[in-house]
Amino acid sequence: MAYLELCKLTKRYQKDITAVDQLDLQINKGEFLVLLGPSGCGKTTIMRMIAGLEEVTDGDILLEGKSIKELSPKDRGVSMIFQSYAVWPHMTVYDNVAYALKLRKMSKADIKERVMKAAKLSSIVEYLERYPSQLSGGQRQRVAVARAMAIEPILFLMDEPLSNLDAKLRVAMRTDLKEVHQKLGSTTIFVTHDQSEALSLADRIVVMNMGVMEQIGTPNDIYHDCETMFVANFIGSPPTNFIDVNITKETDGLYATNEMFKFKVSESLHQGIVNYVDKKVVLGVRPENFCIKEHDERKEHNEGSFKLTIDNLEPQGSHTVIISHLLGKQIKLVSSEHFNLNIKDEIDISIGDKYFFFDKDTERRIR
Amino acid sequence: MNNKILSKTVFYLVVTTIVLAILIPIFFFVSSSFYSGYEMYRFPKPMFPETKFEFKIDWDTEYNMYNLMIYEQSEDAYELLISSAKPKDFRRYLKRELSIVKEDEEIEADFAPAKDGPIYLTYKKNMFYNYVTFFSITNKAEKAIVNSLMAAGWTILISLTIGSMAGYAMARYKFKGKERLSVSLLLVRMFPIVAVSIPMLVYLIKMGLNNTMIGLAVVYSVSNIALTAWITNSIFLGISVELEEASIVFGANKIQTFFKITLPLAVPGLIASSMYAFLTAWNDAITALILSGDNPTLSLVVYKALGSSGAMQLAAAGAVILFLPALIFTFIIKNYINQMWGDVKF
Ligand SMILES: Nc1ncnc2c1ncn2[C@@H]1O[C@H](COP(=O)(O)OP(=O)(O)OP(=O)(O)O)[C@@H](O)[C@H]1O
Ligand SMILES: [Mg+2]
Numbered sequence: 215m216a217y218l219e220l221c222k223l224t225k226r227y228q229k230d231i232t233a234v235d236q237l238d239l240q241i242n243k244g245e246f247l248v249l250l251g252p253s254g255c256g257k258t259t260i261m262r263m264i265a266g267l268e269e270v271t272d273g274d275i276l277l278e279g280k281s282i283k284e285l286s287p288k289d290r291g292v293s294m295i296f297q298s299y300a301v302w303p304h305m306t307v308y309d310n311v312a313y314a315l316k317l318r319k320m321s322k323a324d325i326k327e328r329v330m331k332a333a334k335l336s337s338i339v340e341y342l343e344r345y346p347s348q349l350s351g352g353q354r355q356r357v358a359v360a361r362a363m364a365i366e367p368i369l370f371l372m373d374e375p376l377s378n379l380d381a382k383l384r385v386a387m388r389t390d391l392k393e394v395h396q397k398l399g400s401t402t403i404f405v406t407h408d409q410s411e412a413l414s415l416a417d418r419i420v421v422m423n424m425g426v427m428e429q430i431g432t433p434n435d436i437y438h439d440c441e442t443m444f445v446a447n448f449i450g451s452p453p454t455n456f457i458d459v460n461i462t463k464e465t466d467g468l469y470a471t472n473e474m475f476k477f478k479v480s481e482s483l484h485q486g487i488v489n490y491v492d493k494k495v496v497l498g499v500r501p502e503n504f505c506i507k508e509h510d511e512r513k514e515h516n517e518g519s520f521k522l523t524i525d526n527l528e529p530q531g532s533h534t535v536i537i538s539h540l541l542g543k544q545i546k547l548v549s550s551e552h553f554n555l556n557i558k559d560e561i562d563i564s565i566g567d568k569y570f571f572f573d574k575d576t577e578r579r580i581r
Numbered sequence: 582m583n584n585k586i587l588s589k590t591v592f593y594l595v596v597t598t599i600v601l602a603i604l605i606p607i608f609f610f611v612s613s614s615f616y617s618g619y620e621m622y623r624f625p626k627p628m629f630p631e632t633k634f635e636f637k638i639d640w641d642t643e644y645n646m647y648n649l650m651i652y653e654q655s656e657d658a659y660e661l662l663i664s665s666a667k668p669k670d671f672r673r674y675l676k677r678e679l680s681i682v683k684e685d686e687e688i689e690a691d692f693a694p695a696k697d698g699p700i701y702l703t704y705k706k707n708m709f710y711n712y713v714t715f716f717s718i719t720n721k722a723e724k725a726i727v728n729s730l731m732a733a734g735w736t737i738l739i740s741l742t743i744g745s746m747a748g749y750a751m752a753r754y755k756f757k758g759k760e761r762l763s764v765s766l767l768l769v770r771m772f773p774i775v776a777v778s779i780p781m782l783v784y785l786i787k788m789g790l791n792n793t794m795i796g797l798a799v800v801y802s803v804s805n806i807a808l809t810a811w812i813t814n815s816i817f818l819g820i821s822v823e824l825e826e827a828s829i830v831f832g833a834n835k836i837q838t839f840f841k842i843t844l845p846l847a848v849p850g851l852i853a854s855s856m857y858a859f860l861t862a863w864n865d866a867i868t869a870l871i872l873s874g875d876n877p878t879l880s881l882v883v884y885k886a887l888g889s890s891g892a893m894q895l896a897a898a899g900a901v902i903l904f905l906p907a908l909i910f911t912f913i914i915k916n917y918i919n920q921m922w923g924d925v926k927f
Binding site for chain 1: 821823824826827828829830831832833834837841842845846
């Protein structure tokens with residue numbers, strides 16, 4: 215049985231703004247779940263409903279099978295790390311961490327022990343007597359983490375906890391957060407709109423869009439096995455290229471064709487794509503999944519290969535982003551080999567063996 | 582470059598002008614409060630009050646009287662002040678006009694040698710003569726100070742309690758007519774208190790609160806509640822809701838959150854508002870005249886002293902007495918606001 219379960223969870227503001235729409239989600243004990251999605255897709259709203267800061271419009275929240283929807287925040291035993299840290303500026307670090315414990319009427323000695331334990335785990339022992347204004351952003355963030363840990367919560371909620379830090383610190387802190395999670399084994403829901411953060415931290419990722427869940431899966435699934443065009447577009451940088459193709463049936467199998475190229479659809483996809491013969495579908499190819507060859511006039515084209523003109527190049531060190539156009543749409547390719555490429559050169563491209571088909575109307579994957 | 586120098590020059594000129602415009606009157610009345618009557622009406626006035634006076638005394642054989650003459654520096658000459666045979670006259674004159682306190686016997690002994698020829702002597706001025714006199718001639722001064730403190734205290738209490746509650750509600754809750762309420766609060770502030778004083782007097786008399794400090798404080802609070810609500814509204818708006826929500830998530834209820842998180846964070850704003858409330862109550866004389874004429878506050882006493890007595894220097898001493906507590910209060914509060922948790926943004 216799932217540890218935390220969201221059942222048809224719905225939140226509407228002022229009757230007509232639906233921030234979260236019928237969300238079903240199961241979270242296992244000890245799991246690190248990341249909610250990923252663009253701004254305004256309802257991530258914070260979900261967290262606030264779980265924490266009890268926002269009333270649930272419809273649906274239910276079950277913790278170990280029992281509804282916690284009606285409980286007041288203090289009876290839920292969840293911890294939250296806020297985007298702005300929300301450490302209290304008029305209290306020392308020690309008092310910040312001890313605040314929740316004092317409210318729970320613990321003895322002084324017990325409080326001290328818990329605070330020290332949390333402070334050690336998040337390495338803020340030296341700063342316990344300081345005020346938050348005397349700390350850097352990263353240190354304040356650690357205080358927020360220590361404060362959340364001190365109550366030994368049954369559930370950790372983190373709402374974009376790293377978004378206020380600079381890029382370098384962000385990467386360092388996310389390693390630290392992961393470490394803390396491994397040490398405590400606490401169930402965690404982590405919100406972010408930064409995909410690299412999501413991919414590197416998560417056991418499973420939930421991709422949200424406009425209040426609904428687009429896909430849930432491991433980072434690998436989310437990247438390599440996208441369920442919808444939204445996910446394919448949102449995850450990955452540069453994002454997946456979408457190309458319109460026609461499905462045609464020939465004697466030796468199914469083909470995807472358009473004005474530029476034609477290639478044979480792999481047998482494994484036939485089951486779903488067979489229903490789309492003579493219809494338009496969307497082909498999705500990740501930038502690194504094209505096969506690129508330098509154009510050689512003498513050689514004949516392989517089957518399915520086509521020519522592209524390089525419009526621009528963005529070297530990234532380990533790889534190069536090639537910007538080109540196909541049928542009037544910009545496409546981006548990634549090459550990790552060091553071809554000698556120049557703008558306006560032509561390259562030979564073929565679709566590799568990793569690609570997705572999407573229904574043009576529902577934008578869902580055709581399997 | 583040149584432009585920079587020019588703009589800097591203009592800037593400092595403006596600042597200097599403003600500072601002088603504020604400081605010169607303050608300097609003038611502080612200095613005046615130490616003048617004796619003689620200095621007060623002399624022209625040109627000395628910049629700083631004298632600490633002592635030099636006299637020449639001679640004996641008029643024709644009328645059998647002492648002539649008391651004072652050394653006038655600007656003319657390098659002695660000027661006749663008063664002639665009399667009786668030490669009592671001199672004692673009175675010295676005290677009233679020159680702030681010199683001497684006994685009859687002392688004067689008699691000091692003046693006696695003048696019968697053998699002119700003598701010169703120097704008397705020290707009693708620098709705090711005006712202050713002492715202010716308390717002794719305006720017999721209600723001590724009571725007035727207590728009254729002023731009470732009026733200020735009540736004003737702070739009433740306007741802070743009600744005003745900050747209104748400010749909090751406006752900052753945190755949505756309700757109908759919120760915009761209108763905040764604008765109308767400003768309108769109340771624009772309204773001169775004096776204008777409501779007379780109708781208020783009727784109410785206060787009905788409630789038996791005329792001539793009391795609570796009654797006065799209620800009237801002062803009318804405009805201060807609005808101001809406090811405005812100040813605290815922006816303070817509460819500046820306190821991130823997440824700070825309160827964090828408190829709730831970590832186990833506090835709304836009331837605990839208000840007292841442990843919101844209120845302490847609002848303290849600088851509350852103190853600033855209390856300063857305004859204090860100054861409103863402390864400095865007002867006109868409303869006090871209407872509403873509490875028989876039980877005056879300090880500023881009313883000073884105001885009356887300024888208006889009635891010919892002795893400007895006494896009024897100046899009263900003004901300094903009035904001014905000092907306000908100055909001290911303001912400085913303590915300013916320091917307190919500065920010290921609080923350094924440069925926290927919240
Ligand atoms: N108090 C509110 N009243 C009305 N609408 C709201 C309220 N709070 C949030 N919304 C709306 O609900 C939607 C979801 O908001 P939410 O804060 O959950 O987004 P988010 O995914 O956390 O975005 P971000 O990444 O920018 O933090 C948004 O469209 C927002 O405008
Ligand atoms: Mg958010």
